Amino acid sequence: MIKVSDLRAQRAKAYVDFKAIAEKADFNDTDQKALDDAEKVVKDLDGQIERAVRVQGLSAASAQPVAGQEKDATVPAAAETDKYVKDKSLMLGAVAKMIGAGGGNVYTARQAAQEAYGESHPVTKALLASVGSAAGFLVPPDVMTEVIPLLRAQAVVRSAGPRNIPMPRGTMTIPGAASAATAAYGAEGKPIGQTQQGVRQIVASYKKLTALVPISNDMMRYADPAIDAFVRDDLVKVMALREDLAFLMGDGTQDTPRGFLSFANGHVGSNGGTVGTWLTGGNSTFAVNGTDPANSTGGNFITSTAAYTLATAAAELGGAVNRLDQANVPDSKRVWFMNPRSYNYLFNVQNSLGVYVYRDELIKGTLLSYPYKKTTQIGTNFWDTTGTNKDLSFIMLVEMTEDMILDSTQLELAVSREGTYVDATTGATVSAFASDQTLIRAIAEHDHQLRHQASVAVIQGVRWAPAIS
Template sequence: MSLVTQLRSERATLNASIQALAKIETDGGALTAEQLTQFAQLEAQFTALTEKMARAETAERLAAASAKPLNEDPQNINNPTGHISGPFSQTTQPGVAMAQMVRLLVQAQGNQHAAAEMAKTGGYGADVHMALSTVTPASGGVLVPENFSTSVIESLRPKSVVRKRGAVSLPLNNGNLTMPRILGNTQVSYIGSDTDAPVTDMQFGDLKLSSKKAAALVPISNDLLAYSGVNPRIDSQVSSDLATSMGLSEDLHFIRSAGSAILPKGLRYWAPAFNVVVAPASTDLQVIEMYLSGIMLRLEAANVDLAGCGWLMAPRTIRFLGALRDGNGNKAYPEIDQGQLKGYPVSLTTQIPVNLGANGNESEIYFVNFADCYIGEDTTLAVAISTEASYKDTNGETVSAFQRDQTLIRVISKHDFGPRHPESVAVGIGITWGKDM
C-alpha cells in the first residue's frame, strides 16, 4: 500500500471519530470536558495527517514525472527486447486512459484508493495511477480528470455524425456561452455626388448556450472488464464502447430534441418554418430531384456558406436514393457509393426515426451548414459504475446488468448545442422513401 493511501485511510478513521463527537452537539447534547479535549486532539492529528499527506502526494507526483520506462537501461539506450512489467509504464494513448481507469474502478468495486494501488503495481501508466490517486468523488459518480475527459470528447468525432460533419466545439465558461450573430445586413447603394448617404443599421442577436446534463449508459461484459493487466485491444474496445454510446446520446438530442431548460434544442427545432419542407407523395425521380434541390435552395437563398454543408439521413432513406435508376437503368445518384449526395457529404444515423407521422412510416432528411453549428461543452465528465442496475435496450426491453453478467457504466457530460444562424438548417419531413424495403 502506498503512503498516500495509508494516510488517507488513517485520516478517514480520525474523521469518523470527529463526526461522532460533533453529532452529539448536532442532536442537542453537550460535550464533556474529556470529550472536548479528545476533539481538540483529534483535530490536531487530522491537520497533521493532512499536511503529511500533501507532502507525500507531492513526492509521488514528482517521482511519476521523473520516472523512466523500464525498457531503458542506465545509459538511456533503448532495449528493443525489454518488457514493461513494473509500475509507471509509459504514458497511455489518448482515449485509452479513461478506459483503463474505468476497468480498475470496476475491479476495485468502486474503491478508488484500491484502484490506484492496482494501477501502480499492474504496469499501468503513471497518468492513470495519479488520476486515481487524486480523483474527486461527486454526486454523479467520480469526476474524470480534464485531460482524460478531453481525449474522450476528441474520440467522439468519428462516433457522432453531428461532430463528424464539422460542428464546432467550444468550452462553456461557467456553464454558459454567448455568441453574437448578425440578423440583418447593411444595405449598400450608389448615390450621386451631392446626395447624402442613406443611414443603414445592422441588426444583431445572440446564440446563448448553457450547460445541460446528458447521461449515456454503457453496458460492458464483465469478462472484458475483469482482465487484470494492461491490454491495448481490451482497453481500445472499452474506449470505443464509451465513445459510441456517448456519440449516439449526443446525436439523439442534437438532431431531434425539442429543447427545454434541461434539454438542448436539436436541428429539427432550430430550423425556421420556411426551411421545413414537406416531401411530395410521388417517388418519381424528377420529383425527388426537384425536392432535394428545393431543400438546398433554402440555404442558398439565405446566403449561407455552403462549404460546410452536409446531409443527415436514416439508413432507409439513403439506401432508397442509392437504388434509384434513371430511364436508362443507370444509378440516379452514383456518388452515394462515395458518401456524397449532390456534391455534399452525407452521413447515416439511426437517431433519425423512420416511424414518424400518422401512419408511423415517415422519416426526415437534413441539409445543414455544420460549420455554423456549435457545441458548447464542459470538459469534465463523471463516471458511475453499477453491477446491479437495469437499462433498456434498443428494443425498449428492460435488461438486468446483474442477470447478463455486465457492468453498467454511466457517463455524465454537460453541453449545449445550436446553430449561430438558424437559416443554416433545412429539414425535409414526411419522407416515406424506402418504407417497403
C-alpha cells in the same frame, strides 16, 4: 432336447464313416449294405438338424419375458471389473493425460485415447465432452475475451465537422448581427440618411448528459472478460448516441439541447410560418414556410410527395439545396443527414433507361456534390397530418460551418464503491457499499447552437424506400 451343435457333431462323425466305406479299395456286396446303412444315418441326422433349427426359430419369435422383466427386458450388465472404472483417480489421470496429448483440444484427445486405449475403453468414452458426468467437465469451454456488442445507430453529427468551442464556465454569450445597415444613393448636398445595424445574441448554457450503471463486485471479480471494461465501453457509446440524437432531433425542452430540426422550425416561426410538430403516435403538423422576405426564405422546409417518384425525389433534393442558396447560407461544408432507408432508395433508383441515377456519386461519398451521413437516429415512423401514412422520415442538409458544439465538460467517467443510487424499478435508495457493488458513472456537459437558424434545410414526410425492403 438335443442341441443343434451336438447333432451336427454326430452328423460329421457319421459322414466320416460313410466316406470311409465308400472309398474302400476292395468294396464288395457286404460293404454295399454297410454303405447304405451309413448313408441312412447321415440323412436321418440331417433331418433331425433341420427340425431342431426350425424349433429354435419359432421359439425365438414367440419368446415372452419372465415374471419381473415386463418393464425392462434389458439384461443387466456384468459387474464392472475395469480398473479405470473402479479407480476414479486413474480415470481422471488418464483423461488429463490424453487432453495434454491432444494439446487441450478434446477432439484430438479422443483420437489419442482411441490409439492408446481403444475405441470402447472407459477413458475414450469419458472424453465425450458433451457429457459432464462422463468427465466432460474436465474440458473447460472456450470463452472469447470480446463481448459481442449491440447493433446500434451511427453517431454522425460530431463526425460531420461542426465547430467545437470550449465553454469552461458552463455558459457563453455569442453576439451576432440581426439586421444590416442600409446604403442609398442621393443628390448632391442632400443629407445622408441615418442607418443602424441590429444586433442579437445567442446564449448557450450547458446541458448535462448522465448515465449510471451499478455492477456486482462478484461479477467484476470473477467475470472473464472483465465486465467493468465492457460496461465502460458501452457507456461511452450510449452517451455518444444520446447526444447525437439531441443534435439531430432534439427540441430543447426538459434541459436538452436543440437539434437541427428544432432550428429549422425556429426559422419558420420567426418568419411567420407554421411551426411543425411531428409525432410517432398521432397526426403530425407539418411545418409551413412563412412569406419569403428579402435575404431569407421564410423557412427551409420542403414537404415530400407521398406517392414519390424519381422525378419528385430529384426535385426535393434540388429544392433543399436551393433553399440554403436563397437564404445566402455559405456553401463551405454542407452535409446531408438521412435514414439508411432514404439512402438505399437513392442508391437503387433507376431511370427509364435502367441507369442508376445516383449510385456512382453515392459510391464516391457524395450526393449532389455534398457528403452524406446515414443513421437510424432519424426515424422512419412519423405520421402524416391525417394518419394515412405512418412511415415518414426526414432528410436534412446542414452547413456545418454554422453548427457549434460548445463543450463544458468532455466525457468523464468515475467509479465508486461507496456511493448510493435510486433503483429505477423499486424507487428505493441502494448503498453500493452495503450491496457490494461498484458504480460506474458517465457525465458530459455541452450545448448545441447554430449561428443562423436558416443554415438547415429539411425535407419532411419522406417515404422513399427501395423497391424490395
